Amino acid sequence: MNIKTVEYKKIDEIMHIYEHSSGLRAFVIPKKGYSKKFATFATHYGSINNEFVAPGEKDAIRVPDGIAHFLEHKLFEQKDGSVMDKFSELGASPNAYTSFNQTVYLFSCTDKFRENFELLLNFVQNPYITDESVEKEKGIIGQEIKMYQDDPGWRSFFNLLGAFYKNNPVKIDIAGTIDSISRIDRETLYKCYNTFYHPSNMVICVVGDVEPEEVFGQVEALIRSTGSRPEIKRIFPEDGKELNKNYVEQKLAVATPLFQMGFKDTMFDSKGIECLKREVAIKILLEMIMGKSSQLYNQLYSEGLINSTFEFDYTIEENYSFSIFGGESSDPSKVRDRIGDSIRELRRKGLDRNAYERIKKALKGKFIRQLNSVERISHLFIGVYFKDVNIFDYPDVYDKISFEYINEKFEEHFVLDNLALSVIKPA
Amino acid sequence: MQNRAVEEQALKIASLNGIDFYQIKTEKFKTNTINIFFHDNLRKETAAKNAMVPAVLRRGCERFPTLRDISLYLEELYGASFDCGVTKKGERQIIQFYIEFVSDKYAGGNAGQFEKATDLLIDIIMKPVVEKDAFRNDYVDQEKENLRKLIESRVNDKMQYAVDRCFEEMCKDEPFGIYDYGAVDDLADINSRNLFEHYKSMLETYPMQVFITGNVGEDKIKGIIDKLSNIKRGKIKKVDITNIEKEVVKVRNVTEPMNVNQGKLSLGFRTNTSSNDEDYYALMVYNGILGGGIHSKLFQNVREKASLAYYVFSRLEKFKGLMIISSGIETDNKDKAIDIILSQMDEIQKGNISDYEYDSTLKAIETGIKSLRDNQLQMVDFYLSQAIVNTDDNFETLNEKIKKVSKQDVVEVSKKIKLDTIYFLTSKVRQ
Numbered sequence: 055m056n057i058k059t060v061e062y063k064k065i066d067e068i069m070h071i072y073e074h075s076s077g078l079r080a081f082v083i084p085k086k087g088y089s090k091k092f093a094t095f096a097t098h099y100g101s102i103n104n105e106f107v108a109p110g111e112k113d114a115i116r117v118p119d120g121i122a123h124f125l126e127h128k129l130f131e132q133k134d135g136s137v138m139d140k141f142s143e144l145g146a147s148p149n150a151y152t153s154f155n156q157t158v159y160l161f162s163c164t165d166k167f168r169e170n171f172e173l174l175l176n177f178v179q180n181p182y183i184t185d186e187s188v189e190k191e192k193g194i195i196g197q198e199i200k201m202y203q204d205d206p207g208w209r210s211f212f213n214l215l216g217a218f219y220k221n222n223p224v225k226i227d228i229a230g231t232i233d234s235i236s237r238i239d240r241e242t243l244y245k246c247y248n249t250f251y252h253p254s255n256m257v258i259c260v261v262g263d264v265e266p267e268e269v270f271g272q273v274e275a276l277i278r279s280t281g282s283r284p285e286i287k288r289i290f291p292e293d294g295k296e297l298n299k300n301y302v303e304q305k306l307a308v309a310t311p312l313f314q315m316g317f318k319d320t321m322f323d324s325k326g327i328e329c330l331k332r333e334v335a336i337k338i339l340l341e342m343i344m345g346k347s348s349q350l351y352n353q354l355y356s357e358g359l360i361n362s363t364f365e366f367d368y369t370i371e372e373n374y375s376f377s378i379f380g381g382e383s384s385d386p387s388k389v390r391d392r393i394g395d396s397i398r399e400l401r402r403k404g405l406d407r408n409a410y411e412r413i414k415k416a417l418k419g420k421f422i423r424q425l426n427s428v429e430r431i432s433h434l435f436i437g438v439y440f441k442d443v444n445i446f447d448y449p450d451v452y453d454k455i456s457f458e459y460i461n462e463k464f465e466e467h468f469v470l471d472n473l474a475l476s477v478i479k480p481a
Numbered sequence: 482m483q484n485r486a487v488e489e490q491a492l493k494i495a496s497l498n499g500i501d502f503y504q505i506k507t508e509k510f511k512t513n514t515i516n517i518f519f520h521d522n523l524r525k526e527t528a529a530k531n532a533m534v535p536a537v538l539r540r541g542c543e544r545f546p547t548l549r550d551i552s553l554y555l556e557e558l559y560g561a562s563f564d565c566g567v568t569k570k571g572e573r574q575i576i577q578f579y580i581e582f583v584s585d586k587y588a589g590g591n592a593g594q595f596e597k598a599t600d601l602l603i604d605i606i607m608k609p610v611v612e613k614d615a616f617r618n619d620y621v622d623q624e625k626e627n628l629r630k631l632i633e634s635r636v637n638d639k640m641q642y643a644v645d646r647c648f649e650e651m652c653k654d655e656p657f658g659i660y661d662y663g664a665v666d667d668l669a670d671i672n673s674r675n676l677f678e679h680y681k682s683m684l685e686t687y688p689m690q691v692f693i694t695g696n697v698g699e700d701k702i703k704g705i706i707d708k709l710s711n712i713k714r715g716k717i718k719k720v721d722i723t724n725i726e727k728e729v730v731k732v733r734n735v736t737e738p739m740n741v742n743q744g745k746l747s748l749g750f751r752t753n754t755s756s757n758d759e760d761y762y763a764l765m766v767y768n769g770i771l772g773g774g775i776h777s778k779l780f781q782n783v784r785e786k787a788s789l790a791y792y793v794f795s796r797l798e799k800f801k802g803l804m805i806i807s808s809g810i811e812t813d814n815k816d817k818a819i820d821i822i823l824s825q826m827d828e829i830q831k832g833n834i835s836d837y838e839y840d841s842t843l844k845a846i847e848t849g850i851k852s853l854r855d856n857q858l859q860m861v862d863f864y865l866s867q868a869i870v871n872t873d874d875n876f877e878t879l880n881e882k883i884k885k886v887s888k889q890d891v892v893e894v895s896k897k898i899k900l901d902t903i904y905f906l907t908s909k910v911r912q
Contacts, residue, residue: 065511065587066511066586085509086509087488087507087508087509088509088854088855089851089852089854089855090851090852090855138775139775139776142774142775142776142841142845143776143837143840143841143844144844145841145844145845145847145848146848147848162852163848164847164848164851164852165844165847165848197791204742307740309634309637345552346548346549346552347549347552347553347556349549352547352548352549355548356623361627412553412556412557413556415556415557415559415560416555416556416557416559416560417560418559418560419558419559419560419561419582419583419587419588420560422511422512422559422583422587423511423512423560423562423581423583425511426510426511426512426856426857427855427856428855
């Protein structure tokens with residue numbers, strides 16, 4: 055078996071990598087002394103992949119919104135009952151989620167790893183979908199969609215995406231709509247499955263106190279489809295660089311207004327180390343501008359314009375990227391104006407090198423703390439894998455990034471013309 | 482290479498002036514934690530004040546007088562995390578402070594992380610910003626306002642609210658019915674001066690525990706013990722043992738109207754079993770079989786078979802000897818749901834427990850216990866609970882005792898359980 059081992063001495067971690075003949079790569083990150091073992095089996099297929107040319111075909115097809123999520127639900131149902139029960143008997147906790155870019159199947163357990171791992175690999179590779187079960191699922195997912203429609207945080211986020219993008223499929227609800235899922239049928243589900251669930255488009259990651267050879271031995275034995283397949287052609291619609299709208303508002307049953315705002319990013323490298331550097335730089339900048347140690351945060355907080363619900367983040371993916379920040383506020387427009395003022399002021403005065411050094415240290419420390427948890431490691435790993443990024447490259451990026459680079463990204467990203475605001479107001 | 486049996490156990494390493502020091506040795510994490518707890522009886526007169534103390538202390542200390550100053554310093558400590566607040570365990574209110582930080586190895590070598598974190602934590606607790614023998618007025622005013630909003634926002638999480646309200650109704654005449662943070666009407670009387678006096682009595686009289694986790698050397702441990710022995714301590718308060726005995730004369734029915742799409746049903750029970758009784762382990766297994774996961778009777782019957790609920794579970798409130806069953810259902814299905822729930826409990830009393838239910842429960846509990854070892858704060862909470870109820874279990878012994886519970890033991894403990902209160906949060910109110 056061809057196993058590669060990489061040691062990251064500065065952070066005391068090791069990564070073992072195995073390449074299966076199908077093109078699937080499997081990773082083991084050992085965590086000696088930990089009780090939990092966490093296994094994920096993920097595919098590079100999410101809600102944004104609603105238009106594609108399947109391998110071996112000529113024409114593109116457009117599938118109904120929400121089908122990736124629908125398919126995730128369906129995989130748990132097998133001929134002899136629900137896979138959930140089988141995991142339960144083995145004392146494991148199974149789960150799954152669909153995001154914009156991936157669908158992830160996982161379990162955690164403290165014993166019987168072999169049996170649980172076999173169950174995971176088998177059920178994801180064995181879809182069993184009937185017309186009946188498709189119809190039944192429409193009712194259940196319909197309820198899930200309604201539940202999210204009532205969630206003000208979720209709505210303010212998607213409304214912001216709608217403000218950023220006119221055509222980009224990231225603005226479409228991951229679960230779709232009641233109307234779009236009504237058009238899902240068995241044939242289309244199988245078409246999506248056969249296109250995206252080939253091992254060459256997937257990855258396995260196991261984190262915990264396990265033996266890599268044993269894990270890879272199971273992967274070798276249980277993963278089918280030897281021989282790689284040609285690339286899937288993913289199609290994304292044309293979209294402009296400018297904002298679709300700069301303000302959007304919706305009324306829901308909330309006590310105080312909620313808001314999300316952010317900068318649409320218009321230049322980015324969506325793969326590899328450049329993408330990682332950009333992410334780190336913009337996260338440092340966000341912390342400098344509006345983190346807990348910033349003047350801006352403390353002023354807004356003591357004026358009662360924001361409270362402890364205020365958070366921020368930055369996302370960069372294959373065909374979209376943006377920063378996002380928000381929380382509760384009695385006057386979101388005022389918060390936006392103050393943020394704008396603060397950024398103009400920073401442009402004038404220049405960024406504070408001491409703050410940059412200090413925050414760099416802090417963020418690197420926070421990253422290292424996440425390595426305490428097998429769930430966090432798995433989640434981070436899968437989050438960046440399909441962008442050709444290795445999570446253990448983060449510490450080096452923190453070490454090598456420069457103040458000059460930070461200044462460049464400040465100029466590029468924090469452009470006030472690209473700032474959009476999404477507000478949820480009380481009904 | 483340390484003996485695994487000794488790793489991840491809390492060892493009491495010192496006891497002085499009503500402060501118990503515990504160390505949980507573990508080498509596998511990249512961070513260390515220091516946790517300091519102050520205990521008090523949960524009483525209406527003091528609940529809000531106890532909640533206000535950490536809220537105000539968090540705002541600043543002599544060395545770092547503002548929230549921003551503290552944040553800046555935490556960043557210097559390679560992104561250390563600090564927090565403080567109150568929690569309740571039975572009829573005991575606990576004020577807690579904690580700090581977590583990467584060990585020196587990841588802070589560039591000789592960073593002195595442990596000492597710096599210790600000093601910060603102790604400064605926040607022992608050296609607050611004081612003006613004329615009182616806390617700063619603006620800090621107290623702002624935190625009173627924050628606390629008011631926090632207490633009022635209980636209704637936002639409808640699921641948790643329905644659980645809390647059921648317990649409140651059940652224990653109206655007992656201290657357990659008091660909310661962790663006190664009540665809004667307790668806030669008006671609090672001012673900078675009387676809060677400062679209250680804080681001083683906390684430092685002088687509340688029993689304390691300190692838990693230190695991670696790979697920490699003897700000299701550092703000695704350092705923190707020395708620093709904390711400087712606290713001026715008086716006569717240490719006695720914190721009462723929570724009473725779990727209460728006879729149920731008649732089941733109470735409480736309905737609360739609110740603008741909800743879905744009804745929230747809570748059933749509160751007296752288990753008549755305390756957490757240091759021999760049969761407490763049987764009660765844990767009972768709870769798992771009844772409503773502790775997807776294998777449980779409640780999940781299979783209320784949700785899967787009858788499709789009445791998206792969520793349904795049972796949970797033990799171990800310090801007060803209570804159990805709650807909680808479920809979100811259509812408002813019209815209240816009686817139907819109660820029927821099915823009570824008939825599941827009946828089934829267990831009659832001994833109708835399948836092998837699947839019994840085996841899955843033991844496995845789920847075992848997995849849960851083992852999983853605690855992968856998180857420092859969860860380990861601290863586990864051993865804090867052991868100390869409070871005076872049991873001596875570690876992860877291994879607890880699991881051994883669980884495995885020894887038989888189906889018959891479960892049946893026996895089930896006979897002591899009595900329904901006390903049914904609470905329903907609903908949009909419809911019957912005339």
